[in-house]
Amino acid sequence: MIYTVTLNPSIDYIVEVENLQLDALNRMKRDLKLPGGKGINVSRILSRLGVENTALGFLGGFTGRFIEDVLQSESIVTEFVNVQDDTRINIKLKHGSETEINGQGPQIGNTEADALVQKLRALTKEDVVVLSGSVPPSLGGSFYERLIAVIKEQGARFVIDTTGEALLKALPHGPLLVKPNHHELAELFGVEIEGQEDLIKYGRKLLEMGAENVLISMAGDGALLVTEEQVYHANVPKGEVKNSVGAGDSMIAGFVGTLSKTGDPLEALRTGTASGSATAFSDDLAELAKIDSLLPQVQVNPI
Numbered sequence: 245m246i247y248t249v250t251l252n253p254s255i256d257y258i259v260e261v262e263n264l265q266l267d268a269l270n271r272m273k274r275d276l277k278l279p280g281g282k283g284i285n286v287s288r289i290l291s292r293l294g295v296e297n298t299a300l301g302f303l304g305g306f307t308g309r310f311i312e313d314v315l316q317s318e319s320i321v322t323e324f325v326n327v328q329d330d331t332r333i334n335i336k337l338k339h340g341s342e343t344e345i346n347g348q349g350p351q352i353g354n355t356e357a358d359a360l361v362q363k364l365r366a367l368t369k370e371d372v373v374v375l376s377g378s379v380p381p382s383l384g385g386s387f388y389e390r391l392i393a394v395i396k397e398q399g400a401r402f403v404i405d406t407t408g409e410a411l412l413k414a415l416p417h418g419p420l421l422v423k424p425n426h427h428e429l430a431e432l433f434g435v436e437i438e439g440q441e442d443l444i445k446y447g448r449k450l451l452e453m454g455a456e457n458v459l460i461s462m463a464g465d466g467a468l469l470v471t472e473e474q475v476y477h478a479n480v481p482k483g484e485v486k487n488s489v490g491a492g493d494s495m496i497a498g499f500v501g502t503l504s505k506t507g508d509p510l511e512a513l514r515t516g517t518a519s520g521s522a523t524a525f526s527d528d529l530a531e532l533a534k535i536d537s538l539l540p541q542v543q544v545n546p547i
């Protein structure tokens with residue numbers, strides 16, 4: 245079974261404005277409220293791909309109830325820990341380009357944090373846990389490490405999609421997959437990345453530091469999969485970009501869901517890329533029909 249963990253879910257409030265004027269009143273052309281947070285996005289795509297999964301994390305207040313309702317309407321199994329404070333709202337402002345303003349997240353107390361840790365004690369060695377997104381400041385910097393310790397004690401495996409210190413600290417514990425985008429990879433090592441050779445060089449460093457598979461996503465330029473044996477490139481299909489929020493999460497869902505079904509990392513890379521692009525070409529996260537229609541255009545080649 246695949247579990248997703250979203251420590252800091254969000255309502256993604258997508259707002260479209262024509263000719264944004266700072267210091268003035270702007271009227272929205274269009275707005276949309278979507279359940280968000282990286283693990284939740286992974287769960288929604290997994291379920292569209294027909295991969296059984298359970299969504300875990302923290303939800304609170306009226307915003308938390310909105311997210312729970314949408315997930316239940318999509319028949320996703322949820323086991324969130326309830327918190328007092330409201331789940332955050334992240335603003336995704338579309339004004340020709342995309343500007344994102346993400347919230348800090350709610351206050352989470354020790355008892356609530358312990359309740360999530362307790363849920364992971366039911367894992368078995370057949371399970372994969374996808375740990376995705378930022379950590380609310382109230383949980384402290386090492387909360388992922390605490391979860392990883394329990395996941396490992398239970399013999400389960402984990403994928404981690406986060407940035408900075410939290411990602412670096414997770415690597416020695418052998419994640420099945422990490423998926424930095426090209427900007428996050430450069431930031432992680434405090435370097436400028438010039439081209440494909442640099443991407444592969446720093447991707448290999450993540451392998452040396454403990455990751456089993458490194459997927460480097462490059463938005464409209466596709467993705468690189470770096471493994472011990474080989475490096476592969478996947479191209480992106482053609483389409484009109486509508487909303488790239490959640491593209492990376494969709495890619496992780498496609499990759500992990502397919503890897504768990506087939507054991508084939510190349511098939512996983514193809515489905516992951518098609519899923520990411522299908523979301524970039526949709527208003528909300530991708531529907532299965534869109535992913536299936538793009539799949540034949542994605543080719544995977546060794547480098």
Ligand SMILES: Nc1ncnc2c1ncn2[C@@H]1O[C@H](COP(=O)(O)OP(=O)(O)O)[C@@H](O)[C@H]1O
Nearest residue numbers: 425461462463464466480491492517520521524
């Ligand atoms: N502009 C785009 N055109 C086509 N596919 C895209 C585009 N943006 C994202 N994707 C797809 O989604 C994947 C993940 O997107 P990316 O923006 O790199 O991740 P993240 O959302 O984590 O920053 C890409 O590898 C690609 O398959």
Ligand SMILES: O=P(O)(O)OC[C@H]1O[C@](O)(COP(=O)(O)O)[C@@H](O)[C@@H]1O
Nearest residue numbers: 280281282334377378490491492493
């Ligand atoms: O936890 P973070 O890093 O603040 O990110 C949360 C945001 O990331 C998203 O999950 C989208 O992530 P990606 O675009 O990287 O796939 C949004 O739904 C959410 O607003």
